[in-house]
Amino acid sequence: MRHPPRSVLAAVAGAVALIGSVTVPVVTASGAAPACSVEYSVTSQWDSGFQGAVRITNNMAAMSSWSLAFDFAGGQQLTQGWNAKWSQSGTTVTAASESYNGSLATGASVSAGFIASWSGSNPVPTSFKLNGTSCNTAVEPSPTPEPTDPAEDGPPVLRASGNKLVDADGATRRLLGVNRSGGEFMCVQGRGIFDGPVDDASVKAIADWKANTVRIPLNEECWLGLPTIDPAYGGANYINAVKDLVAKVKAHGMTPVVELHWTYGQYTGNSAGCSDVHASCQKPMPDMQYTPSFWASVANTFKNDRTVVFDLFNEPYPDRATSTTTQAWQCWRDGGSCPGIGYEVAGMQDLVDSVRGAGATNLILAGGIAYSNDLSQWLTYRPADPAGNLAAAWHVYNFNTCANESCWNSTLAPVAAQVPLVAGEIGENTCAHGFIDQVMKWFDDRGLSYLGWTWNTWDCSSGPSLISSYDGTPTAFGTGLRDHLRALNG
Structure with missing residues (x-):
């Protein structure tokens, strides 16, 4: 999703059923508290x-x-x-x-x-x-x-099994929740790391909506601590802040999805978000100079925690730069020198290879072209994954091209029949929820996953924003998602 103007922003095969917990209780001697x-x-x-x-x-x-x-x-x-x-x-x-x-x-x-x-x-x-x-x-x-309370035990380890997401016991799971924006833009603007509080109370407020997933957008220059980033907001400080938020999300039983949102590389062509070479806006594709290193580092950070999901790149749009759809999909998968893009592109295959090369087998999400709204050739061009743990990501807003059931039935349903499908962003700029109600019903009917954009206190018509306060007070738009999640998981 494109952001409001800055002025507005002030698995295991053969698993059996869950057996419950076996807890060792605390013993006190003569009522004395143990050390x-x-x-x-x-x-x-x-x-x-x-x-x-x-x-x-x-x-x-x-x-x-x-x-x-x-x-x-x-x-x-x-x-x-x-x-x-x-x-x-x-x-x-x-x-x-x-x-x-x-x-x-x-x-x-x-x-x-x-x-x-x-x-x-x-x-x-x-x-x-x-x-x-x-x-x-x-x-x-x-x-x-x-x-036991799932929040105490943490979220499940998820993997792709056919066209479903399953946990270690083989039970089908869905990712249902919100995006928590801020980590992609605050640091590169020199204003902090997250937009608004990320303390335990603010994360608990998300869980109180009965969300089970939080998607966390990131910035590659900030994570890598490149020289243009204020050290207070980059490198180790940025990584530790992300790890801390991931831990808080997990402590409340929710799945963290870490996602690469803003990247390096100068693009001034059709639909350019900015003319800056630095990671200060959404670029049409990841860059070969830094993005593989970013994902190798992220994978090394979280490879021993397979509850963390990796979303490779927010909203690819090579179709706006290239002259044909075939060129766009080839660029999407293979990268290299893509028509209309002036920097060397890292394709989805490069990024999958970076993650798996680091030894991480975590679930990976890969969004399609047209700002992740087009999955029409996702199956044809999907990258090879040696871990077999890859899902398709899709974004939809009321103003997108593929924003009606006819398109969903023709382009999404074939993908969802073969691989897990996650709508990483759903939203509308009407400050209402009539459109996402339609999206959620279509996805509910097929047992698919979706995440609302975004858990930030912005103007819902320019964000869109789910909340007016970090205590979880919803906007009119957010009320639709909150009430729906509570009805599903209450």
């Missing part, structure tokens, strides 16, 4: 693996970093984890704090999750140590597992 407590839960289990979570509460002096250690007694093997640096040596598993969650005040808690394999039996660890201090926990799981 630390750990709640360990098995949130789902299948024939060869399981997903677990730990919730650590510190009752000692405040600490600036933490490390939790425990032992697997049944031969379990850690495979990946999130919200901590996870490792295993022999039977001992260690979860060390990340830079964004190391501070743990007295009485404060932090949660982290992991996936591990098991065979034969899956006994619960019997002892835990936080920074070398023993934590008091019971040694036996509850005989009757109780369901």
Whole structure:
């Protein structure tokens, strides 16, 4: 989506059903609070693996970093984890704090999750140590597992299976939520990192709409910390801020989608957003100079957390620069020297290769041409993915070309029959929700995914904007999405 003017902006095959959690409760001696407590839960289990979570509460002096250690007694093997640096040596598993969650005040808690394999039996660890201090926990799981709050356990690991998104148990999932704009433009304008608050309360407000997904647009120059970016808003500071927002989104049980929105490369042709070579507007295609490096870095950052979804490039529009649709789709997939574009283009295949080359198997979304509104030849030109974990992304607004059921039936339905389809942006500039109501019904009828643009307090006629306040107060437009999500997931 194009933004308002700056003045306005002040998986596992063979999985079985979810078994619920097995939680190790906290034990206190004679009512005395333990030095630390750990709640360990098995949130789902299948024939060869399981997903677990730990919730650590510190009752000692405040600490600036933490490390939790425990032992697997049944031969379990850690495979990946999130919200901590996870490792295993022999039977001992260690979860060390990340830079964004190391501070743990007295009485404060932090949660982290992991996936591990098991065979034969899956006994619960019997002892835990936080920074070398023993934590008091019971040694036996509850005989009757109780369901846990999904927000505590984090979002599912998703993968493409046929034309569906499925979790580790093989259950079909949908991505339903919002976009949280700001990370793509504030930093390059020297005004900060995010537009508006991204504290826990503001993220909880999104979850209160019963959203299960938050898409987070990014800027490649800010992530890479290029010299033109104020260091306060670029490089490590930018990356840590993104990681912190991802952690908050996950803490409320929602799937984070990190997406590349603004990129480098000078384009002054048809429909140019700006004449600037820097990443200060939407370009027709990613650039070979920086975008593969961006995705290699993002993939390395999140490859051990497969709950994070990667959206390769916001809204490609090589069709506005090239003379034929075939040239546009070839440019979209293969990049290189594209007609009408003055810089070397990174195609979708280049970006898939960058992600997979970093060792990340996370779900990838790839939007089509015409600002991601045209998927007519997506199946013909889809990039090869060695991980087989690729979905199609599509954007629609009431002013787009493909904005009616006839077009959806002819161009979207064939794609949705073969691969998962995610409408990464839906919206209208009428400050009403009649159009997105039609979109949501079409997608609901087919079990597909969609995300509203955008969770920012802009003028809904120039944004469009879902909210008038970061406490979740909706605009007239946002009311349609909020009420619909609550009806679906309430």
